[in-house]
Amino acid sequence: SAVISQKPSRDICQRGTSLTIQCQVDSQVTMMFWYRQQPGQSLTLIATANQGSEATYESGFVIDKFPISRPNLTFSTLTVSNMSPEDSSIYLCSAWGREGDNEQFFGPGTRLTVL
Protein backbone atom coordinates (compact mmCIF):
# COMPACT_ATOMS: atom_id res chain seq x y z
CA SER A 1 0.00 0.00 0.00
CA ALA A 2 0.94 3.65 -0.17
CA VAL A 3 0.19 6.48 2.21
CA ILE A 4 -0.09 9.90 0.63
CA SER A 5 0.05 13.22 2.45
CA GLN A 6 -0.64 16.68 1.08
CA LYS A 7 0.24 20.18 2.19
CA PRO A 8 -1.54 22.45 2.78
CA SER A 9 -4.77 20.75 3.73
CA ARG A 10 -6.67 23.93 2.95
CA ASP A 11 -6.03 27.52 1.99
CA ILE A 12 -7.84 30.71 1.19
CA CYS A 13 -6.13 32.78 -1.48
CA GLN A 14 -6.59 36.06 -3.25
CA ARG A 15 -7.37 36.33 -6.93
CA GLY A 16 -4.26 36.60 -9.09
CA THR A 17 -1.92 34.82 -6.68
CA SER A 18 -0.45 31.31 -6.99
CA LEU A 19 -0.46 28.34 -4.63
CA THR A 20 1.85 25.33 -4.66
CA ILE A 21 0.47 22.07 -3.29
CA GLN A 22 2.91 19.43 -2.12
CA CYS A 23 2.32 15.68 -2.31
CA GLN A 24 4.46 13.16 -0.46
CA VAL A 25 4.20 9.37 -0.85
CA ASP A 26 5.66 7.01 1.73
CA SER A 27 7.05 4.66 -0.92
CA GLN A 28 8.56 4.98 -4.36
CA VAL A 29 5.92 5.08 -7.09
CA THR A 30 6.23 5.48 -10.83
CA MET A 31 2.99 7.20 -11.71
CA MET A 32 1.47 10.10 -9.83
CA PHE A 33 -1.68 11.97 -10.73
CA TRP A 34 -3.31 15.26 -9.88
CA TYR A 35 -7.09 15.53 -9.81
CA ARG A 36 -9.59 18.29 -9.20
CA GLN A 37 -12.87 17.62 -7.43
CA GLN A 38 -15.39 20.43 -7.50
CA PRO A 39 -18.37 20.36 -5.14
CA GLY A 40 -20.92 17.78 -6.22
CA GLN A 41 -18.85 16.72 -9.19
CA SER A 42 -16.65 13.80 -10.07
CA LEU A 43 -12.88 13.71 -9.98
CA THR A 44 -11.33 15.28 -13.05
CA LEU A 45 -7.79 14.31 -14.00
CA ILE A 46 -5.55 17.35 -14.45
CA ALA A 47 -2.29 15.63 -15.36
CA THR A 48 -0.13 12.57 -14.97
CA ALA A 49 3.33 13.15 -13.52
CA ASN A 50 6.05 10.59 -14.15
CA GLN A 51 9.48 11.00 -12.67
CA GLY A 52 12.04 12.05 -15.23
CA SER A 53 9.63 13.26 -17.87
CA GLU A 54 7.29 16.16 -18.54
CA ALA A 55 3.83 15.92 -17.06
CA THR A 56 1.05 14.89 -19.42
CA TYR A 57 -1.93 17.22 -19.24
CA GLU A 58 -5.54 16.36 -19.96
CA SER A 59 -7.71 18.33 -22.32
CA GLY A 60 -8.62 21.67 -20.80
CA PHE A 61 -5.57 21.90 -18.55
CA VAL A 62 -2.32 23.62 -19.53
CA ILE A 63 1.16 23.74 -18.06
CA ASP A 64 1.17 27.53 -17.70
CA LYS A 65 -1.84 27.37 -15.41
CA PHE A 66 -0.97 24.15 -13.56
CA PRO A 67 2.81 23.62 -13.59
CA ILE A 68 3.84 20.32 -12.04
CA SER A 69 7.16 19.14 -10.69
CA ARG A 70 8.20 15.53 -10.06
CA PRO A 71 11.76 15.64 -8.77
CA ASN A 72 11.86 12.06 -7.44
CA LEU A 73 9.79 8.90 -6.99
CA THR A 74 8.10 9.99 -3.76
CA PHE A 75 7.26 13.67 -4.26
CA SER A 76 5.36 15.98 -6.58
CA THR A 77 4.02 19.52 -6.55
CA LEU A 78 1.12 21.16 -8.35
CA THR A 79 0.99 24.94 -8.66
CA VAL A 80 -2.29 26.70 -9.34
CA SER A 81 -1.21 29.92 -11.05
CA ASN A 82 -2.91 33.29 -11.39
CA MET A 83 -5.91 32.01 -9.47
CA SER A 84 -9.50 33.02 -10.02
CA PRO A 85 -12.62 32.06 -8.03
CA GLU A 86 -13.28 29.34 -10.63
CA ASP A 87 -10.19 27.54 -9.35
CA SER A 88 -11.85 27.00 -5.97
CA SER A 89 -11.91 23.25 -5.61
CA ILE A 90 -10.38 20.27 -3.87
CA TYR A 91 -7.10 19.17 -5.42
CA LEU A 92 -6.16 15.54 -4.92
CA CYS A 93 -2.83 13.86 -5.40
CA SER A 94 -2.89 10.19 -6.32
CA ALA A 95 -0.46 7.39 -7.05
CA TRP A 96 -0.45 3.75 -7.95
CA GLY A 97 1.08 1.43 -5.46
CA ARG A 98 4.14 -0.61 -6.10
CA GLU A 99 4.42 -2.60 -9.30
CA GLY A 100 1.79 -5.30 -9.30
CA ASP A 101 -0.60 -3.44 -7.02
CA ASN A 102 -4.09 -3.11 -8.44
CA GLU A 103 -4.88 -0.04 -6.43
CA GLN A 104 -4.71 3.69 -6.91
CA PHE A 105 -4.21 5.58 -3.66
CA PHE A 106 -5.35 9.12 -2.95
CA GLY A 107 -4.16 11.83 -0.65
CA PRO A 108 -6.63 13.62 1.65
CA GLY A 109 -6.90 16.58 -0.70
CA THR A 110 -6.19 20.31 -0.53
CA ARG A 111 -9.30 22.45 -0.21
CA LEU A 112 -8.67 25.71 -2.04
CA THR A 113 -10.89 28.78 -1.86
CA VAL A 114 -10.09 31.74 -4.10
CA LEU A 115 -11.64 35.08 -3.18
Added chain:
Amino acid sequence: QKEVEQDPGPLSVPEGAIVSLNCTYSNSAFQYFMWYRQYSRKGPELLMYTYSSGNKEDGRFTAQVDKSSKYISLFIRDSQPSDSATYLCAMSDTFPGTSGSRLTFGEGTQLTVNP
Protein backbone atom coordinates in the same frame (compact mmCIF):
# COMPACT_ATOMS: atom_id res chain seq x y z
CA GLN B 1 -23.12 13.17 -22.84
CA LYS B 2 -20.90 12.14 -19.95
CA GLU B 3 -18.92 8.96 -20.37
CA VAL B 4 -19.98 7.77 -16.92
CA GLU B 5 -23.33 8.53 -15.32
CA GLN B 6 -24.04 8.03 -11.64
CA ASP B 7 -27.09 9.04 -9.63
CA PRO B 8 -25.76 11.60 -7.14
CA GLY B 9 -28.46 10.86 -4.56
CA PRO B 10 -28.49 11.60 -1.72
CA LEU B 11 -29.56 8.12 -0.66
CA SER B 12 -30.75 7.56 2.91
CA VAL B 13 -31.43 4.06 4.27
CA PRO B 14 -32.02 2.46 7.69
CA GLU B 15 -29.30 0.38 9.27
CA GLY B 16 -29.36 -3.21 8.02
CA ALA B 17 -30.83 -2.34 4.62
CA ILE B 18 -29.42 -3.60 1.33
CA VAL B 19 -28.03 -0.72 -0.69
CA SER B 20 -27.72 -0.71 -4.47
CA LEU B 21 -25.47 1.83 -6.15
CA ASN B 22 -25.28 2.03 -9.92
CA CYS B 23 -23.37 3.54 -12.82
CA THR B 24 -23.93 3.47 -16.54
CA TYR B 25 -21.31 4.22 -19.15
CA SER B 26 -21.12 4.84 -22.85
CA ASN B 27 -17.56 3.78 -23.75
CA SER B 28 -17.66 0.11 -24.73
CA ALA B 29 -13.86 -0.03 -24.45
CA PHE B 30 -14.00 0.16 -20.65
CA GLN B 31 -12.82 -3.13 -19.18
CA TYR B 32 -11.65 -2.26 -15.66
CA PHE B 33 -14.22 -1.18 -13.12
CA MET B 34 -13.70 0.14 -9.64
CA TRP B 35 -15.72 1.41 -6.72
CA TYR B 36 -14.25 3.96 -4.36
CA ARG B 37 -15.56 5.12 -0.99
CA GLN B 38 -14.92 8.69 0.10
CA TYR B 39 -15.59 9.89 3.60
CA SER B 40 -16.13 13.57 4.19
CA ARG B 41 -12.92 15.59 3.86
CA LYS B 42 -10.90 12.49 2.95
CA GLY B 43 -9.48 11.14 -0.27
CA PRO B 44 -11.22 8.24 -2.05
CA GLU B 45 -10.22 4.70 -1.04
CA LEU B 46 -10.61 1.65 -3.25
CA LEU B 47 -13.40 -0.74 -2.26
CA MET B 48 -13.75 -3.13 -5.17
CA TYR B 49 -11.92 -3.80 -8.41
CA THR B 50 -13.40 -5.89 -11.23
CA TYR B 51 -12.14 -6.81 -14.66
CA SER B 52 -14.67 -7.34 -17.46
CA SER B 53 -18.11 -8.78 -16.75
CA GLY B 54 -19.22 -10.78 -13.76
CA ASN B 55 -19.61 -10.55 -10.02
CA LYS B 56 -17.10 -10.09 -7.24
CA GLU B 57 -17.84 -10.39 -3.55
CA ASP B 58 -15.87 -9.08 -0.60
CA GLY B 59 -17.56 -9.37 2.76
CA ARG B 60 -20.71 -7.28 2.72
CA PHE B 61 -19.87 -5.77 -0.65
CA THR B 62 -20.70 -7.22 -4.08
CA ALA B 63 -19.72 -5.62 -7.38
CA GLN B 64 -21.50 -6.55 -10.59
CA VAL B 65 -20.54 -5.67 -14.14
CA ASP B 66 -22.83 -6.12 -17.12
CA LYS B 67 -20.85 -5.05 -20.16
CA SER B 68 -23.68 -5.85 -22.57
CA SER B 69 -25.82 -3.23 -20.84
CA LYS B 70 -22.88 -0.96 -19.94
CA TYR B 71 -24.07 -1.05 -16.35
CA ILE B 72 -22.24 -1.67 -13.10
CA SER B 73 -23.55 -2.00 -9.57
CA LEU B 74 -22.28 -2.11 -6.02
CA PHE B 75 -24.42 -3.84 -3.41
CA ILE B 76 -23.92 -3.34 0.30
CA ARG B 77 -25.58 -5.90 2.55
CA ASP B 78 -26.44 -5.29 6.20
CA SER B 79 -25.53 -1.63 5.82
CA GLN B 80 -23.99 0.11 8.81
CA PRO B 81 -23.80 3.77 9.84
CA SER B 82 -20.06 3.53 9.18
CA ASP B 83 -20.92 2.94 5.50
CA SER B 84 -22.18 6.53 5.31
CA ALA B 85 -19.96 8.12 2.65
CA THR B 86 -19.87 9.07 -1.01
CA TYR B 87 -19.39 6.14 -3.38
CA LEU B 88 -17.67 6.76 -6.70
CA CYS B 89 -17.52 4.41 -9.63
CA ALA B 90 -14.49 4.58 -11.90
CA MET B 91 -13.47 2.78 -15.03
CA SER B 92 -10.68 2.46 -17.55
CA ASP B 93 -10.08 0.90 -20.95
CA THR B 94 -6.49 -0.06 -20.17
CA PHE B 95 -4.99 -1.63 -17.08
CA PRO B 96 -4.96 1.15 -14.53
CA GLY B 97 -1.48 2.17 -13.51
CA THR B 98 0.10 1.53 -16.88
CA SER B 99 1.46 4.37 -18.92
CA GLY B 100 -1.31 6.22 -20.71
CA SER B 101 -4.14 4.76 -18.66
CA ARG B 102 -6.58 7.00 -16.89
CA LEU B 103 -9.62 6.49 -14.72
CA THR B 104 -12.95 8.08 -15.60
CA PHE B 105 -15.05 8.72 -12.52
CA GLY B 106 -18.77 9.04 -11.94
CA GLU B 107 -20.07 11.97 -9.91
CA GLY B 108 -20.48 9.90 -6.77
CA THR B 109 -23.56 8.88 -4.78
CA GLN B 110 -23.88 10.24 -1.27
CA LEU B 111 -25.13 7.51 1.09
CA THR B 112 -26.38 7.92 4.65
CA VAL B 113 -27.15 4.88 6.78
CA ASN B 114 -29.33 5.82 9.73
CA PRO B 115 -29.02 3.95 13.04
